Amino acid sequence: MTAVAPSFPSAEQRLRLVRRHRMGRALRALFLATTWAGVVLLALLLGEVFWDGIGWLDLQFLTSFPSRFPERAGIQAALWGTIWLIGLTALFSIPVGIGAAIYLEEYARRNWINTVIEINISNLAGTPSIVYGILGLALFVRGLALGRSLLAGALTMSLLILPVTIIASREALRAVPGSIRQASFALGATRWQTVWHHVLPAALPGILTSIILALSRAIGETAPLIMIGALTYIAFTPRGPMDAFTALPIQIFNWASRPQKEFYSLAAAGTIVLLAVLLSLNAAAIWIRYRSQREPQW
Amino acid sequence: MVEEKIQTTENRGAGVTSPILETQNLLIRYGSRAAIREVSLTIPERRITAIIGPSGCGKSTLLRAFNRMNDFIPGVSSEGLVLYRGEDLYASEVDPVDVRRRIGMVFQKPNPFPRSVYKNVSWGPAISGFRGNLNELVETALRKAALWDEVKDKLDSSGLALSGGQQQRLCIARAIALEPEVILMDEPCSALDPASTARIEDLLFELKERYTIVIVTHNMQQAARVSDGTAFLSQGLLIEYGPTKELFTRPQKRETEDYITGKFG
Numbered sequence: 001m002t003a004v005a006p007s008f009p010s011a012e013q014r015l016r017l018v019r020r021h022r023m024g025r026a027l028r029a030l031f032l033a034t035t036w037a038g039v040v041l042l043a044l045l046l047g048e049v050f051w052d053g054i055g056w057l058d059l060q061f062l063t064s065f066p067s068r069f070p071e072r073a074g075i076q077a078a079l080w081g082t083i084w085l086i087g088l089t090a091l092f093s094i095p096v097g098i099g100a101a102i103y104l105e106e107y108a109r110r111n112w113i114n115t116v117i118e119i120n121i122s123n124l125a126g127t128p129s130i131v132y133g134i135l136g137l138a139l140f141v142r143g144l145a146l147g148r149s150l151l152a153g154a155l156t157m158s159l160l161i162l163p164v165t166i167i168a169s170r171e172a173l174r175a176v177p178g179s180i181r182q183a184s185f186a187l188g189a190t191r192w193q194t195v196w197h198h199v200l201p202a203a204l205p206g207i208l209t210s211i212i213l214a215l216s217r218a219i220g221e222t223a224p225l226i227m228i229g230a231l232t233y234i235a236f237t238p239r240g241p242m243d244a245f246t247a248l249p250i251q252i253f254n255w256a257s258r259p260q261k262e263f264y265s266l267a268a269a270g271t272i273v274l275l276a277v278l279l280s281l282n283a284a285a286i287w288i289r290y291r292s293q294r295e296p297q298w
Numbered sequence: 299m300v301e302e303k304i305q306t307t308e309n310r311g312a313g314v315t316s317p318i319l320e321t322q323n324l325l326i327r328y329g330s331r332a333a334i335r336e337v338s339l340t341i342p343e344r345r346i347t348a349i350i351g352p353s354g355c356g357k358s359t360l361l362r363a364f365n366r367m368n369d370f371i372p373g374v375s376s377e378g379l380v381l382y383r384g385e386d387l388y389a390s391e392v393d394p395v396d397v398r399r400r401i402g403m404v405f406q407k408p409n410p411f412p413r414s415v416y417k418n419v420s421w422g423p424a425i426s427g428f429r430g431n432l433n434e435l436v437e438t439a440l441r442k443a444a445l446w447d448e449v450k451d452k453l454d455s456s457g458l459a460l461s462g463g464q465q466q467r468l469c470i471a472r473a474i475a476l477e478p479e480v481i482l483m484d485e486p487c488s489a490l491d492p493a494s495t496a497r498i499e500d501l502l503f504e505l506k507e508r509y510t511i512v513i514v515t516h517n518m519q520q521a522a523r524v525s526d527g528t529a530f531l532s533q534g535l536l537i538e539y540g541p542t543k544e545l546f547t548r549p550q551k552r553e554t555e556d557y558i559t560g561k562f563g
Contacts (some may be wrong), residue, residue, distance in 0.1 A: 100487070110372060178408035183469070186367065187422035187476060188399025198411060 046275075054266030061269055065235040066251065070262035075270050077234040078251035081150070082219060082277065084238050085247055088154030089161070089218055094211055096158070097165030099206070104166070105173040106195050125163035132160040133227025141228050148229035151241040156224050161214040168214070172206030173199060205292030212285040216278050222249040248274045318343040318480060318510050319364055326368065326377035333359045336378070337535040341527075343479075346511045348542065350518060352557065356512045356534040361482050364512065365401040366394040372383045382480075390423055399426055400454055402473030406485040408465035410457030410472070415449050416439075418468055422476045435475055442508075443471035444501050457488035463494025467501065474509075481505065483513040488522065499524050518558055522546050530554045 007016060062209035064074025100121075108114040136156025146152040176199050184194040225247055234246045248270060299423040317340035326334040333356040341347050341364075349357040362368045366387060380387045387397055397420075404552055412417050419436045427436065436453070440446040449460070457468050466486055473481055487495040502511060502524050515521050521528050522542060529539040530553075536556045538545060549555040556562050 177409075179405065179407060182367070182370075182405060183409045183411065183472075185370065186365065186398055186403040186405075188395055188426055188474065189422075191397050193425050197425070202412065263313065 016166070049268045049271050049275075051268075052265050053270070053272050056265050056269040057201075057272055061266075062273070066233060066254075070260065070266055073255075073263075073266055075248070075251060075273055076104075077237060078246050078248045078270070079273060079277075080237045081230070081234070081245035082248045084150050084245065085153050085157060086215055086219055088150060088241060089157040090210055090211070090215055092154060092158040093161055093214070097162055098169055098207060099209065100162075100166045101169035101173055102195060102200070106191065106199065108227060121163050121166055127163075129160055129206045130223040130227060132156055135159065136224060136228045141277055144294030147242070148237055148244050149242045150245045152228055152239070153245060153247075156228055157218045157221065160221065161218050162226060164214045164217070165211050168210030169203070169207045172203040172210065175206060176202040194205055205288050208288050209285045212281055212288070216281045219274070219278060219281070220249055222247075222253055225250055225279050226253075248277070317341060318344055318383060320379075320381040320510070321360075321363070322362070322379040322381070324363065324376065324380060326356070326363060326374065326376045329373045332365070333534055335377075335535050337531075337534075337536045338378075339529055341480075341510060341512055342421050343510050344506055344508070345350045345526040346513060346524055347505050348521035348528045349512065349514045349531060350516070350521050350557075351517065351531035351537075352562065354529040356493050357465065359486050360531065361484055361512060361514045362389070362403075364397050364480070365403055365481055367398070369394055373491075378513075391400055399476055400480075401477035402476060402481040402482060404466070404469050404473055404486045407489050408462055408469055410460070410465050410468050412456060412458055415457050415468060416453040416458070418474045419471050422472060423513045426476070439471040439475035440468075442474050442505070443467045444497065444504070445471055461494070463490050463497055466490060466494070466498060470498075470501065470505075474505075478509070480510045480512065483511060485514055487514060488516065495520070516540060530557065532557070 061074045062079065063076050064072060065077050066075040104114065104118065135158065136152060136159065140146045140152035140155045141148060144152075146155075180198050180202065181194055184198050185191075188195070230244075230246050230250055234242075234244060238245045252267045252270040252274065255263040255270065258264075319341035320339070322338050324334055324337045325332060338362060349360060351357050357543045359368065363376065364382075364387070368376070376388070380400070382397070386392070410420065413421070416436055419439050420432045423435055424432065437446060437450075440449060445464060448464060449468075452459075457465065460468060466489075470481070470486075487498050490498065499520065502513070505511060506526075513521075513525065525542045527540065528542045528545045530537045530545065530549075530551075533554060538549060539552045540550070545554065546558055549558060
């Protein structure tokens, strides 16, 4: 018995099919290339930074203050400044951000005031950070006479990340199924009991993840800090929120803008430290998300 | 006055006991659209009353009016009266939180909290200030919901780890734990398999010894099997209301007959 070619698809259809598959393969290759473009560029950047900076990264670098002499210069003031700054920023932005999100998502009725608030928050999320720097300078540094302190810096950073925090926290709250709220209300729970016992625990991992990512954005911000005057020579570790400070990206910027080649390497070493801080924050976010995938229990 | 209402033809209800819930000329609107139109009926105590009708006829809206769950839906307004033991549930001095504590509800899809079985049952009493033996209360509620034997060894495991039918009985136990007089059920078996449905229906017979049950169902066999009285709604109107046997064997209205024989709906 001889094999007969199937009557379908027709020769014309088969030709078209070949062309369609060819198109599909070409696009797949294109998308793969775009994916790799980002990865490769990032790897090149990191590679260069590590190549330049790793030799300078030692205990002396971590525990010294800035100096005119590259071999004596270190990052201690900036590192502690950043840690203080992020700690204080978290302290201000977490309760305010979650509070605002809870109000808008769980309490607010649909009326024009709330609509205006929502539109404004969305717009603020897209405002350039230098604008927050100007605001911080006028409001906190001068208006409230906080001076060029950590407190002024942290308040400015809090303003900067609040819109993002609020929007992301609202999304986390919205992801909690309405059936949980209904179950709670039907048992005679008040709105606050419903939010506190059921909605917030369910949304908290999402909220914390988004806040941590917002904080890591704040860590890398330079412009608002320059604006409020953190670009100074600081030869001490901050002891309290009213102390003057500098931060990692500022120190890096400072070194990178000097003519000597050694300082450029110092900038690279500082970048490694900054990346390490960022990565540990992101790791915390991933850990929280991982933990939340398991069943929550009381 | 209340007794007279029961005697009227379209309002005979399930029979002899005194009414625990009553609506008078109830009208509920979503925005400008009327979902419930001039419905007057009485729900007798310790009976199972079924509300049936085609999709969108307003039966769930009517059910939620009894424990003020409609309050959460934006744009809902109502006129007329909803009475619980003769008291207006919508009077300004009535706290809806208290209404919901006294009138329990079971939803269409089982919705246990993502917590332990124990916590699911104990949470309601705990937040409303129960001072007593919680362990005992949890066991009693789970026994009444015919779930105790299946979960007594896994009180600490998640309520979500139970089967669908068990989850729904857990939700019933959760409602019972608050010792309500009325339990509202919104198509409680529609997400369950036939075996689980049969268990819930058996449970309903036991529960009506102590509780008044109002059940919305789109399953007419279920209404015929479990309920004492049946109300038939269509397009927000109460078409017919009477003892279940009579309504299903000798419907007074043509529309009712068409619906229960499957000609529309």
